[in-house]
Amino acid sequence: MHAIRLHAFGPAENLTYEQAPSPHPxxxxxxxxxxxxxxxxxxTAIREGVKGPLPELPALPTIPGREVAGTVESLGEGVAALWLGRRVVAHLGFAPGGYAELAVTDVDRLHEIPANLDFAQxxxxxxxGRTAMGILQFADLTPDSVAVVPAAAGGIGTLLVQYAKHAGATVIGLAGGPDKAALVEKNGADLAVDYRDPGWPDRVRRFLGDRRATVVFDGVGGDAAREAVALLARPGGRHLVFGWSAAGLRDGAPYLVDGVSESVLGPAMMRRSGGPDPIRTLELRALTEAAEGRLVPAVHRFPLAEAATAHHALETRATTGKVVLEP
Structure with a gap:
């Protein structure tokens, strides 16, 4: 099979498209x-040799990637024959192996893909999608809510804008550049602004008039988060933190304000989800929202052979929506 392999940690160019042994279930x-x-x-952090939340870095050479969709074409011992030929999607967990023409995973991780979704969606x-569902558990959105979404043209941001609008909230979407802001407006935001414009906070204040933001969905950190949090109602405004892409996953930290900011990743998200398998619960919710048309994921597609280009584009914020490789 063809796959993307990483033989040494480092820049995106270290991702190579080559022949690799086919895995067996x-x-x-x-x-x-x-x-x-x-x-x-x-x-991208793992590629550079930073493990992030992983328990340890993968042994090299490795095939990166932990999210795959496709058709079941081979079964391991003990797997029901009904899975053969089904369109499925799975998160591989901490196991790598997704950037390839073939991938193996436990049958318990599989979800059948709803008929109205393609593989990339x-x-x-x-x-x-599951991350967005986890974040939204903390938001308590109503028609009285005013939600600010930094990075609103990204994969998570696109879904947060859609969900908030479906809940009747007023949505302010921030994006880097006029083209991305136009996409955010098309996605349903009541106001879409370019956060590279230093006057964007004043534009939001003029739009809201006497109203104030009630929630900021922040996966960015840095200056954009600082300005967005300044728009929050006090008391009562909430700053939900789920990342800090402005500084990357390597040495950055989110922007936090005592009494306002709340981290919603990891254990907090799992506790809120509840049930014996909270991650699978969130996956099912996400797929259901998409199957029923309330959420439509934005996808930025690259050929599998161009994984290095995809990594570079993601790191330089040249993408919109979820980045997906297609063999």
Missing amino acids: APGQVRIAVAAAGVHLLD AVAMIGT
């Missing part, structure tokens, strides 16, 4: 003919 596993593989910001919902 172990008992309780399936092999998927991959039609779409998700690219995450965490993948399904990949977007299994990773980015």
Whole structure:
């Protein structure tokens, strides 16, 4: 099979498209003919040799990627025959192997793809979508809410804007550049602004008049977050923090304000989800929202062979929506 392999940690150019041994499903596993593989910001950190939240870095050489969608084409021992030939999507967890024509995973990780979703959209919902569902648990959105979404043209931001509008909230979307701001407006935001324009906070204040923001969905950190938090109502405004892409995953930190900011990733998200398998619960919610048309993921597609280009584009914020590789 063809795959993207990483032989040494470092820049995006270290990702090489080459022949690799085909994986074989172990008992309780399936092999998927991959039609779409998700690219995450965490993948770029791992590529550079920064493990982030992973327990340890993968042994080299490795095939990166932890989100795949495709068709089940081989079954391991003990797997029901009904899975063969099904369109499925799965998050591989901490196991790499997604940037390839073939990937294996435990059958318990599989979700059948709803008929109205293509493979790339399904990949977007299994990773980015489940994170959005987890974040939204903390928001308590109503028609009285005023939500500010930094990075509103990104994969998570696109879904947060859509969900907030579906809840009847007023939505302010921030994006880097006029083209991205136009996409955010098309996605349903009541006001879309270019956060590279130093006057954007005043534009938001003029738009809101006597109203104040009630929630800021922040996966960015840095200056944009600082300005967005200044728009919050006090008391009562909430700053929900789920990342800090402005500084990257390597040495950055989110912008936090005592009594206003709340981290919603990791254990907090899992506790709020509840149930015996909170991650799977969030995945099912995300796929259901997409299947029923309330959420439509934005996808930025690259050929599998151009994984290095995709990484570079993601790191330089030249992408919109979820980045997906297609063999």
